[in-house]
Amino acid sequence: MKDVCLILGAGSGIGGHVGKRFAREGYHIVLARRSDQAGLDELVTEIEQKGGSATGFLINAVEDDAIESLIARVEDEYGPIKICVFNLGAQFGNLGLGQTSLERFELGWRLTSLALFRVAKCLLPKMVERAGGALLVTSATAAMRGNKGQLAHAAAIGGRRLLCQSLNAEFASQGIHVAHIVVDGAVDSPDTLGRLIGKERLAEYKNSLGEGEYRLLEPEHIAETYYHLSQQHPSAWTFEIDLRTHHDLPWWNSP
Amino acid sequence: MKDVCLILGAGSGIGGHVGKRFAREGYHIVLARRSDQAGLDELVTEIEQKGGSATGFLINAVEDDAIESLIARVEDEYGPIKICVFNLGAQFGNLGLGQTSLERFELGWRLTSLALFRVAKCLLPKMVERAGGALLVTSATAAMRGNKGQLAHAAAIGGRRLLCQSLNAEFASQGIHVAHIVVDGAVDSPDTLGRLIGKERLAEYKNSLGEGEYRLLEPEHIAETYYHLSQQHPSAWTFEIDLRTHHDLPWWNSP
Amino acid sequence: MKDVCLILGAGSGIGGHVGKRFAREGYHIVLARRSDQAGLDELVTEIEQKGGSATGFLINAVEDDAIESLIARVEDEYGPIKICVFNLGAQFGNLGLGQTSLERFELGWRLTSLALFRVAKCLLPKMVERAGGALLVTSATAAMRGNKGQLAHAAAIGGRRLLCQSLNAEFASQGIHVAHIVVDGAVDSPDTLGRLIGKERLAEYKNSLGEGEYRLLEPEHIAETYYHLSQQHPSAWTFEIDLRTHHDLPWWNSP
């Protein structure tokens, strides 16, 4: 039986490409996302056509029991989850205090921070029993500092970074590898950036770049680092790593 | 009419002492806490006996509208809130993943992070209209990194630190001084430490210390720094400051 | 006999104003700077005219024994140094790798990092004997992260920040208060900014600002925070604090 890799937030960007990368290595991939059955099916088909195996689920992660029952079902039907890629989050764009309702502030927290805590609550005890497993958490610049217009996002994802630290402090010595991956820039993904600025503008922008000039993080290459982290030996584990294009300044630099 | 200083979380520790310190400078102090009417009354009396003025309210900050209606009422009855000291938080003690329920995780967030966001939502627009005001946030070591046993606490307070950064980035240039005060150690307070380890053991511990040997942060001295921050000139404002005893190693050092 | 406050790097900006602030509180101020005897004399006179006392020295801090013999002489002639304000540093402006010679890289380190270490070597043992003293270190944004064009400056001052942490870890419990003050922006000072952009342009710029709009850190107000830190009670000491104008974004924020 194949090892299972569960991907929460499996769209056309990081989630999908990480799925494809792990499928090539023989994992059975379980892809979960909130909407777009057609896109989900396409991803499953793409993995299968390259000789891999995958299953897709549509779930709304903020609903009561949605995460819990998905994990239970996956473990039951497909086997032990060896790797969980947590790729959920709520980036609402640039909103000031006046535009950020209590509801939005709460939704950001439910999707970003509470959802990871719920995954940990039901998955980590199973991994501890099996003395192994990895939880790879896709994070972002806003986890490192709160900019203007990021009230809900920064509070949720900044808190989640410290939640990951607390999980790591409790579980690393029990064989669970928690990694917090700071994606410090815009990712070239139709589902997120494409939706934000429009697919045509995104395509135009990419065409305008020179040969060897990368100004968007490419999820296919990000996936290589996820795979590397998942295979690190327990004598040399990474908790935190940053990723950005060679043209982006890190968050800590001023232009 | 006196300037108003509102203290959310006004117990016998930092909150109460900050209240007494600002009262000495002529502010009308509004003290809010969740329980202990007798303790609250005592604090008001103590301030009045030294020539200051104060009012006390018991509120449960996690209840809908509790914060919002308190702020409305204070502004209405006592005048514009010039300084708000946010001293709420939920330190549950050392609890592993198995002991941390979803309810507790949510409560930590409601008390620590959402409550500050609610204060900001209703108070900062008023301060912006008046082109001035200060929001002093009592924070703790767990806002800087997540230790083992701090899942709920670190996620909530770490997120709140970045929320403060986002508030500062939006409001400092509009005249609102947001300060994040990292109290990096145990505070000598009957209501928190006293309750945790027992008042007798606390007294014994303090008696065992040498002359000039401080191993607990004294809220009376912490209050001096709160007052200093509140009086900084806008050409030299502090966003973040740490406080600890001379005998405590900072959180970043190993013993 | 008065307590002595030694200021290394006592020009017309932070150093000079901190000197004036401490003089008002009764300290005898020893002002040391590299050049400009006339400016130094003026500062001494200004302090004396307001009823304080001060002495000035011209020293080149990178010369062998310059720091060591100044400290010995001050202790001998004026009494125990209670407070040392370390205000030296080498900000060379924006220089790429090609413009940064090995000599410049070394000079930056000698002025910024080694000079503080030399102060510590000869002054801290004396303070330990007296079981008290404070070392207030003026630092800058570049101590927090290395920008482009800051190779020599960031390496020197970033290293000095960790040197301060190591000094604090060794000496705080012995009664020595080390504080690292991150001045996160441009200071309104004729000797530094005035020299950099010209005094006339500086004056024009300041005149162009609105009422209550501060875009330069004013050393007179910075000095208030230095004084506050020097008076903190050992049960609530600050190691690190940042200072910036209400109009500047902190170094961690993107515009």
Added chain:
Amino acid sequence: MKDVCLILGAGSGIGGHVGKRFAREGYHIVLARRSDQAGLDELVTEIEQKGGSATGFLINAVEDDAIESLIARVEDEYGPIKICVFNLGAQFGNLGLGQTSLERFELGWRLTSLALFRVAKCLLPKMVERAGGALLVTSATAAMRGNKGQLAHAAAIGGRRLLCQSLNAEFASQGIHVAHIVVDGAVDSPDTLGRLIGKERLAEYKNSLGEGEYRLLEPEHIAETYYHLSQQHPSAWTFEIDLRTHHDLPWWNSP
């Protein structure tokens, strides 16, 4: 002609193992270390016996021109240096202020910080001309914060971290990948740990550990991450990554 990988500080730990790892991928390895010709020869032989190619040099990196002439010679005789692994540093053990002479403080800086700057000065312009190259810098916990007893080490290596940030900010967009690798714990290496505590005690300690219990970073596994970083695509480069055993708490956690 093979791509060249230059390793400065090529002992039996990280440096040697990174050399072996890159040799397997077809790089010609140039190994430089300060002493132990026999150990150096052994490393070269080991690489050659596995089908790789390597050359060894003994150099004293703090001597004038030692680094510069090595780089010139390697480029001349073996071809363009594609990857430089900077593995030098000076960890003197636990020394207080009284035990840290000015000479030691300076030596730490020369070996750790200035040596990297010298490498950058002569190698990065060549890499820029070739529009590609990587500089992988082995760093340590002390680059993140200064503990007691680390005055010289923390000042030097903490400064170097910011130097790396400044180099990255200037050179990443020109195709040079600078990575700062924080090795957050003790490495299982005969040349460093073995020398510090004795080879026998080291062997005993390792024998006392349980199956699957790793308490020392194994350089062979660290080398995998170095190789991964060197192969990252420019759309997803890492600047900073940490590495530790599953049993070690990160530097930011308290036990």
